Amino acid sequence: MSADRKTSSGYWYAAEGDRPPAVQVLEALRAYRAAESAMRLRTRDSMGMGEKDVLALRYLLEANRAGTPMSPRDLASKLGISSASTTTLLDRLSRSGHVARRPHPTDRRALVIVATEEADCEVRSTLGAMHERMLSAARGLSAEEAATVTAFLHAMAEAVEAVDETQLKEQIEDCRHPGHGAA
Known part of the structure; x- marks a missing residue:
């Protein structure tokens, strides 16, 4: 282990009682991420869906709002899953009434996938109040604060x-x- 690495810490960033502003920001970000993760789990549970199912609905609803047809291949690419897994996911979401397969508007040989009105209503009723609170x-925030937060989040x-995968593997090995690897 290199000499500049700490062997222990006050849970990652700083020892108890020593919380500089940067650490406070990172801790607040960690708290937000934990709250968001818990919310996503509650949402999946209440809708009776898995993580990929909810994500697929999100992508389909976004595509619908943008007026962009989404093919099964497009969805597979966005989700980072195989075409076989996409077919299984779409079959499941179709059976539950969340998606429908429709003819492509310009290519009669192709299909597009759309979220149903019921799915849109379910997502809005499940997440609408939380999105309003977030908004x-x-x-x-003032315009200046919003610019600062936006830049920070980016x-x-x-x-x-x-x-750096190679460096990460070396650090884990250390x-x-x-x-x-010490000389």
């Missing part, structure tokens, strides 16, 4: 997405085998 919180997304 209210965001509306409480920077956080970039920080989370920037993964943790599992201290002294490994």
Whole structure:
């Protein structure tokens, strides 16, 4: 393990009682993520769906609002799943009345997938009040605060997405085998 790495911490960022503003922001972000994760679980449970099912509905509703037809292949690509898994997912959502397969508007040989009006109503009734509360919180920000928060969240997304797989594997190996690779 390199000398600049800490061997212990006050649960990740700082020891108890030592909470600089940056750490407070990251802890607030962690609290938000935990609350959002719990909300997603409650939503899936109340709708009787899995994570991919709810995500598929979200993509289909977004495509519908944008007036963009979505094929099974498009949906598979967005979800990062195989065509066989997509067929299974669509069969399940079709049986539950959440999606319908329709002829493509310009290609008679193709199908598009659409969320049903019932699915849209169910999603709105399940998530509508929470989205209103979130929008209210965001509306409480000044234009300058909103710009700051937006820039911060984009920077956080970039920080989370920037993964050097080789370096990550080496760091994990160092943790599992201290002294490994030390000169």
